[in-house]
Amino acid sequence: MFTRNWPRHLLCLSLSLPLGSALACGPDFPMRLLDNRSQSLAELPEGSFRFEVSRLGQAIAGLKSVNDALHSGDPAEYAEQREYAEQADLTAPQQELVKRLRGLTDARQVEAEGAGLPKELSLYLAGAVAFNAGEHGLAADYFRQVLALPADQRGLRSTWAAYSLGRALFALSAEADASPDLLAQARKAFEQARQLTIDGFSDPLELGVASLGEEARVARTAGDWNSAIELYAAQNRHGSGVGYTSLKLLVADLVAMPEAQLKPLLEGKAVQQLITASLISRLNWSFGEQPEVERKMIKLLQASTRGSLDNADRLAAMNYQQGDYATAKTFLEHAGDGGLAWWLRAKLALRDGDKAAAVAAYAKAAQAFPQDESWGERRTPDWAFETVEPKCRVEGESAILALQRGDYLQAFDQLYRSKDIYWFDAATVAERVLTVDELKQYVDTQVPAPPALTQQDRDNYVPLPVAAQLRNLLGRRLLREERYDEAVAYFDSDTLQKKAKWYGELRHDAESKWWPSKRAFAYFHAANLARFDGMELLGYEMAPDYATFGGNYSLESTELKVGPLVADEEVKRQQASAAQPDQRYHYRYVANALASQAADHLPQTSQAFAAVLCAATGWSPDQPEKTALYKRYVKEGPYVQWAVSFGEHCPEPDFQNADKRYVTQALSPLRETLRPYKRWLEIGAGVVLAAVVLLLVNRHRRRVRQ
Known part of the structure; x- marks a missing residue:
């Protein structure tokens, strides 16, 4: 789904203006479930039409799936593939003869001049030339002759002949005003083509799978929409993109039908399933707008499926998305124990205010959904993207309820299991809701260090595994909370570990050294690390620093307040773990505070005193702090020649001469x-x-x- 606000999004990217209530300008960002908890629990994400139709139809036993490149739909490309396949398994003279015969226009001449070829080749070529010349009856006769040969004499062209016979008969039916008898014969020919493929006859063009689509076209012409849908769905199941595209086109044709013509078709199970798949996937929506014709379709479908037990979970989902909760609840009585059914039951329980029933239903939904089920990618109205893996989404919504009742570790675990899908939410809970000891215990017992990325991976911007991101988050949090010795091992690279160790040693020396200039040295170099490596060593993964983006972007967030889904204890925990100060790039303020402490331990008449304040002024993230540092220098410090560019060009502090x-x-x-x-x-x-x-x-x- 796209949002109606897409022009504002593009304007944001080009003019660097804010977009909506959730995102700052820049790339598109993943959806956050915790941003609007009530909305996350109430909405049912639109499904994926590709996934929904993959549930329709039946695969044909023994029929292999295809290489979809052979079914691109490009006539020139298909002709090239056919020519290559037609030359296979032939001698050089035979290849030359076949190529020449293909260029003729008289089928009987082809038969005569191809007498030196194996019978199946000459007969098939004659039929193909007749078909291309529009002589469909003659073509059908030649293809029947191929199929009448003994099986051991038609190993190369049996599937070709059956498939082409079906096409010829379908063309003849069109000439005979859709003759039912010819349409039935065409369907049987396509069935035969599939069976020949299953029986092992040569099928380099994968005509067995292609015959499903051709037979579906015949069925639709005959008015059998349900069979057509089932055949296209089977073709889709066997890997052919033609099947998927054809199902989309069928939806468009059905939606465009007059009501009187559509009503009886909606009585069919396959038609109902296809239309339901398109509706819950919002296939025809445009930039967040539901087309008017779809509203008509929904009413017709609802009327035709009252009391239906087939496809009940999908029908319940469609009614839920339309706000018809009573009808959704009725369908759920017959929907069984699938993941979608339990997900909807959880949402309806929340609407009824029964959180206990919702928690139980969410647990059953998470258990019922397969781990690998994916509905693909969607867009929220704020243009955030979400990869909908129902099991992960269900657990993410369960985490909202776990946070509300104070089960913080369970909430974190449910969000973290989604890996990068809901990493923003997991990171928020990890650094703002869990205590550092709770997080450390979880990481120590359940998140072993993954293999380190190679330098080549880092140079190519290969993203860190989520496990490494979490361990980095913990390492930074331990450094912020002055647990220096514990922090080092959690960083993902030797470089960061060395810097973290040095930072801890400097902070320790700053508090323990006896001689003032030694303490000043430690404070200043710790400040230097905080300023220039602070994002990696001290930054918050999420607000206010957004280390997850390397600090390049930020996300707007609303103030967390106690409410129906936010308990007082969670608010207190988030307030206690907030950055000090709670400003973007907070570690720069930390660096300035450390530099000021370094100055406190230096003689005010020394070059080092002036140089330390000069550096801090240059690091300062805001003008008031710059002004305060400069005023301190003017009031307390010595005259230095480089003071004219104070804060811009600063020499290294001379701690030795300061003594x-x-x-x-x-x-x-x-x-x-x-x-x-x-x-x-x-x-x-x-x-x-x-x-x-x-x-x-x-x-x-x-x-x-x-």
Whole structure:
């Protein structure tokens, strides 16, 4: 499904304006179930027409699936494939003769000049030339002659002859105003073509599967829509895209029919199933708009299926999507124990306010849906995309209820099992709802480290496995919570592990070193790491930093408030785990705070003091903080020549020479206090010095006399 707001989306991409209420400009992003929890629980995503029709019809036992490239529909390409197949298993002279005979227009001349060929080849070529010349009766006679040969004499052209006989008879029926007898004969010929393929006769053009579509066309011409649908569905099951495309075209034809003509057709099971598949898939919707003709179709289908037990879960889904919950509930009484039926029961239970019944129904739905069932990709009204794998979606909706009742680990586990489908939701719960110990316990017991990506993979932007993303998330969270030693092992690369270890050592040294310049050194270099490697070491996977996008994009989010699906305890947990400060690129603020602490431990007269504040000013993410840092330098710091470009061009801090400034900085206040009395202090110092000298001279004289 597409949204009616698609022009705004394109405008967003080109002009960098915000789109809707959920997304910022940039690429399309996956849907988040936790954004609007009530909507996620209430809606039933549209299905996939391709998946729905794959449930229709029956595969033919013994008939192999096909290489769909042979059924592209391009006449020139098919002719080339046919010519290649026609030359196979022939000698060079035979190949030349067959190629020449194909260019003739007289079937009898072909038969005569091809007398040197095996009988099946000459007869088939004569029939093919007659067919191309529009002599369908003559062509049919030649194809019957091929099929009348002993089986060991028609190994190469049996399936070709039966398939072509069916086409010739169908063409004859058109000339005879759709003669029922000729249509019936054509169907039998196509059935024979399939059986010959199953029996092992040569079929390089995969005509056995193609015959299903040809027979379906005959059935439709005869007014047998149900057989036509079943045959096209079987063709689709055997891998032919022609079958899938033909079913879409049948839907278009049915929808366009006058009501009087359509009503009796809707009594047929196959027609009902096909129309239902198109409706729950929203096949004919355009940019979020339901066509008016489809509303008419829904009413007719509802009227024709009252009390029907066939396809009950799909009919229930269609009525649920249309808001007819009472009819949906009635169909569900006959829908059995399939995944879709239990999913709908869960949603209806929530509408009735019975959360306990909903939880039980969700559990049964998750168990009933196959792990590999996929409905393909859809678009939400906000243009987010979702790969609908029903089992994952059901568990994701169950997670909403688990969060509401406080089963946080269960909620996380259900979301995490979807891997990248609902990773945004899983990451939100991991870093904002679970405590760090709960998350660590889960990772330690259930998420072993996957093999590391090679450098080539990283250079080619191969995405990290979700397990590695989760472990990185935990490593960053442990660093943020100052559990440095525990954090290192969770990062996915040696480079990040080394940086995480260094960051932890620096933060430890900053608190434990005795000498001030050593502490300042540690604070400053920790700040440097936080600033330039902060996204990888400290960033939140989701808001406010969006490490999941490398910080290149952000998603708008509404304030989490206590409500019917959000408990007070979850709100408190999210508030407690919020970034400090709760600003985008919060780690840059952390870097500035660390740099300021480095300055606190440096002599204000030192170059290092000025250089540290200069660097912090350049790192600062907002103007007020830049101004505050610069004012501190002006008020407290020394004059330096490079101050004219303060915050832009900053030298490395000279921590070693800063040590010399500690004594002069300590004496500086005393010197300032005594400066007005400098003259008198100098005189006093001279008097004291003279007195000391006189005292020493007198003491020396006394010693000499003695």
